Amino acid sequence: MNVVNWTNNNNESQSKSIRQSSETLPVIKKRISKRLQKHIQDTSFKELYKQQKLAEIVQKAMERNECQYEEYDEIKICGEIIKLNDKVIIKNEDSNVEDYIGAINKICSVVELSTLKLICLCEVQWFMRKNEIICHKPRARSWIGNQEIFSTNTNDYVLAQTIVQKCTVVDCEEYFNMENCDSTTYYNRLEWDVESKKFTNMNTIKLYCLCQQPWNPELNYIQCDKCQKWYHFECVGLKEGSYENKEYACGYCN
Numbered sequence: 001m002n003v004v005n006w007t008n009n010n011n012e013s014q015s016k017s018i019r020q021s022s023e024t025l026p027v028i029k030k031r032i033s034k035r036l037q038k039h040i041q042d043t044s045f046k047e048l049y050k051q052q053k054l055a056e057i058v059q060k061a062m063e064r065n066e067c068q069y070e071e072y073d074e075i076k077i078c079g080e081i082i083k084l085n086d087k088v089i090i091k092n093e094d095s096n097v098e099d100y101i102g103a104i105n106k107i108c109s110v111v112e113l114s115t116l117k118l119i120c121l122c123e124v125q126w127f128m129r130k131n132e133i134i135c136h137k138p139r140a141r142s143w144i145g146n147q148e149i150f151s152t153n154t155n156d157y158v159l160a161q162t163i164v165q166k167c168t169v170v171d172c173e174e175y176f177n178m179e180n181c182d183s184t185t186y187y188n189r190l191e192w193d194v195e196s197k198k199f200t201n202m203n204t205i206k207l208y209c210l211c212q213q214p215w216n217p218e219l220n221y222i223q224c225d226k227c228q229k230w231y232h233f234e235c236v237g238l239k240e241g242s243y244e245n246k247e248y249a250c251g252y253c254n
């Protein structure tokens with residue numbers, strides 16, 4: 001999809017129509033000032049695009065007659081059909097930072113009628129990644145898995161062409177039981193409130209081990225044969241691999 005080249009200008013046809021007009025001067029003046037006004041509006045549209053104020057473009061398009069606004073159930077990007085509610089990976093302009101992950105809330109297009117420029121946009125509900133959380137919650141580093149993402153209460157518009165591909169987001173039970181998961185499979189069990197920088201549903205999560213942390217599927221655990229509780233090897237003073245097939249009783253049961 002090719003999107004937006006704002007250089008188109010129809011000055012020539014405008015001046016021609018003025019020359020040919022037999023209208024009186026005040027009427028022509030009025031017309032010119034109307035055109036100028038329109039030009040200012042178009043400039044602001046263009047400016048909004050430059051500044052990537054996409055939500056404002058959509059809002060303007062919905063309000064204004066000279067923009068055509070449409071919503072869709074699906075969109076084809078790089079040969080892949082993306083539908084509402086699909087989870088997608090979105091390109092981060094900063095190549096040193098991981099790509100973003102979001103769920104598609106809305107798919108829409110805006111055609112700016114004076115230039116016929118088309119912008120395709122998606123409203124996405126963001127997921128946060130481990131690195132975005134642990135800068136606020138450093139202690140969570142030990143239990144957040146690398147494929148764990150956090151649903152949030154915030155959304156934004158992104159340009160459709162910044163969507164890289166679909167990805168899969170499952171709940172953590174499904175993820176923990178998966179045999180093979182590729183790098184585009186993520187799990188979500190917690191919601192992150194962006195404003196207060198807190199988990200909103202931490203109380204729904206089961207905690208494990210003496211350290212009372214959520215399960216991390218990337219760590220190894222040992223189960224007590226008596227109470228069936230799970231512990232990190234390190235937290236109960238064991239070396240990983242040293243207890244395979246051996247009976248184990250935790251400190252409470254021993």
Ligand SMILES: [Zn+2]
Nearest residue numbers: 209211232235
């Ligand atoms: Zn532990």
Ligand SMILES: [Zn+2]
Nearest residue numbers: 224227250253
């Ligand atoms: Zn026990």
